[in-house]
Amino acid sequence: PRKSIPKSQIIVLLALALSEPVTNTVIYPFVNQLIEETGITKGNYGKVGYYAGIIESSFFVAEALMILQWGRLSDKIGRKPVLIIGVMGLAASMLSFGLSTSFWALVVSRSLAGALCGNVGVVKSSMAEMCDQSNLAEAAAFMPIVWPVGSTIGPLIGGALSHPFERYPNIFGGNHFWKKFPFFLPCATAAGYALSSATLAFFAFKETLLTKTNGESIPKNPSQSAPSPAPAQLPLRSLLTPRLLFAILNYLLLALIEMSFLPLYPLYLSTPPFLGGLGFNPATIGICLAVTGLINGVFQFMFFGAIQRRFGTITVYRVGLATFCVLFGLCPVLNLVVRKNGGMMNASAWTLLVVQLSAQIIVSLTWGCIFMLITSAAPSSSALGTVNGMAQTSASIARAIGPETATGLFALSIQKRLLGGNLVYLVLSIL
Known part of the structure; x- marks a missing residue:
C-alpha cells in the first residue's frame, strides 16, 4: 500500500530548495544590462554573451568544488544545519551582488553563492529519507516544481523591481541610493526570501538523518522510529557502482543541456532582431519567464x-530530453519570422513563442525522473548525502561549462555570422 508523505516537512524542504532558483533567476531580466553598465564590454553589445556566461558559470564552478563536501558533512552533522547555512549564504551573496558596481565584484558574489550553498543534494537526501518505495514517486513530483516556481518568482522580481528610482519615483525617488544601485532592490528581495526560508527551517524542520534525530525523526516505518548507531562513512570508491555512475552521467548531460539553455534564452530574448534575437525589454522577458514558470509548476x-x-x-526521461531539440530549433525560426516582419512580433511569432515556452514543460519532467533514478541507484541509504553530493558535483561541473560555452558560442555565432548566427542552436541540438 502507498503510504502518505509528510507534507508539512516537504513544504519546508521545498521552501528551502526554492531559494536557489529564485536567487539564480532573479538576475536574468537585468544581468545583460548590468554587465553593460559596468563598462566591461566598452560599448560592444556583442561581447555581453561572453561576460554573462562567466557570471553564470562562476556560481557552478564554486558549487562543484564544495557541494560534495557539504553532502558528506550532512551525513555527519545532519541535514538541517547544512540546509540553513546554505540559504543564509545565498542571502549574503545576493546582497553583495546588488551592491556590486564592477564586473569582477559580480563574479565574486556569484562564486560566494555557489561555495556556500550545497543544498540541492541535501534537500534530495532529506526527501528520500522521508519516503520509501511506495511514495517516493509522489514526493518526487514536488521536485520538478522547484525550478519552474523559482523561475517564475525570480524573473518577476528582477523585471519588476529593477531601476526603482526611475520606475517608482513616488516611493524611491527621494533616495539616490536606488539610483546608484538600480538592481539592489530585486537582489535584496530575493535575499529576504532566502532568510525567511532559513528561519522557517530553523523552527519547523525536523532532522531526517536518523543518527542525529534524538528520536525526533520522521520515520518511514515503525522500525525506524528510534535512531540507530552512526554507521562509518563508506569510502567514495565503494559507492561508485555501474548503476550509480550511469545515473550520474545522465544527470551530468541533463544539467549541461539545461544550464546551456537557461542563461542563453534571456540573452536570446533581449538581443536585437538584426543580431539574432527578439529584442524584448527586461520587463517583457520577466513576464514571459514568469508565466511559463507558473504554468510549468x-x-x-x-x-x-x-x-x-x-x-x-x-x-518520460527520454521524451523530455528529446524535447530540447524543439526549444533550440525554434530560436532561429522565431528570429526569421520577426525579421521578416520588420523586427516586430506578429501573430505567427507569438504562436511560435508559445509553442517554444510550452516545450519547457515537457523538458521539466526530466528532473523528477533523474531524482528517482539517482535515489534508487544509491548503494546505501546511510550515504544518501554523499551520493547526491557526487551527483550534484557532476551537475555543477556541467553547469559551470554550459552557460559560458552556450552564451560565448551565441556571441561568436553573431559576431562571425556562423551558420547565419545560428551555430549555437545546432551544437546544442546535437548534444
Whole structure:
C-alpha cells in the first residue's frame, strides 16, 4: 500500500530548495544590462554573451568544488544545519551582488553563492529519507516544481523591481541610493526570501538523518522510529557502482543541456532582431519567464506522478530530453519570422513563442525522473548525502561549462555570422 508523505516537512524542504532558483533567476531580466553598465564590454553589445556566461558559470564552478563536501558533512552533522547555512549564504551573496558596481565584484558574489550553498543534494537526501518505495514517486513530483516556481518568482522580481528610482519615483525617488544601485532592490528581495526560508527551517524542520534525530525523526516505518548507531562513512570508491555512475552521467548531460539553455534564452530574448534575437525589454522577458514558470509548476505538481506511473521513469526521461531539440530549433525560426516582419512580433511569432515556452514543460519532467533514478541507484541509504553530493558535483561541473560555452558560442555565432548566427542552436541540438 502507498503510504502518505509528510507534507508539512516537504513544504519546508521545498521552501528551502526554492531559494536557489529564485536567487539564480532573479538576475536574468537585468544581468545583460548590468554587465553593460559596468563598462566591461566598452560599448560592444556583442561581447555581453561572453561576460554573462562567466557570471553564470562562476556560481557552478564554486558549487562543484564544495557541494560534495557539504553532502558528506550532512551525513555527519545532519541535514538541517547544512540546509540553513546554505540559504543564509545565498542571502549574503545576493546582497553583495546588488551592491556590486564592477564586473569582477559580480563574479565574486556569484562564486560566494555557489561555495556556500550545497543544498540541492541535501534537500534530495532529506526527501528520500522521508519516503520509501511506495511514495517516493509522489514526493518526487514536488521536485520538478522547484525550478519552474523559482523561475517564475525570480524573473518577476528582477523585471519588476529593477531601476526603482526611475520606475517608482513616488516611493524611491527621494533616495539616490536606488539610483546608484538600480538592481539592489530585486537582489535584496530575493535575499529576504532566502532568510525567511532559513528561519522557517530553523523552527519547523525536523532532522531526517536518523543518527542525529534524538528520536525526533520522521520515520518511514515503525522500525525506524528510534535512531540507530552512526554507521562509518563508506569510502567514495565503494559507492561508485555501474548503476550509480550511469545515473550520474545522465544527470551530468541533463544539467549541461539545461544550464546551456537557461542563461542563453534571456540573452536570446533581449538581443536585437538584426543580431539574432527578439529584442524584448527586461520587463517583457520577466513576464514571459514568469508565466511559463507558473504554468510549468502547476503542471508538474498535478501530472508528473501520473505520467511517471503510466509511462515509466526511463520513457518520460527520454521524451523530455528529446524535447530540447524543439526549444533550440525554434530560436532561429522565431528570429526569421520577426525579421521578416520588420523586427516586430506578429501573430505567427507569438504562436511560435508559445509553442517554444510550452516545450519547457515537457523538458521539466526530466528532473523528477533523474531524482528517482539517482535515489534508487544509491548503494546505501546511510550515504544518501554523499551520493547526491557526487551527483550534484557532476551537475555543477556541467553547469559551470554550459552557460559560458552556450552564451560565448551565441556571441561568436553573431559576431562571425556562423551558420547565419545560428551555430549555437545546432551544437546544442546535437548534444
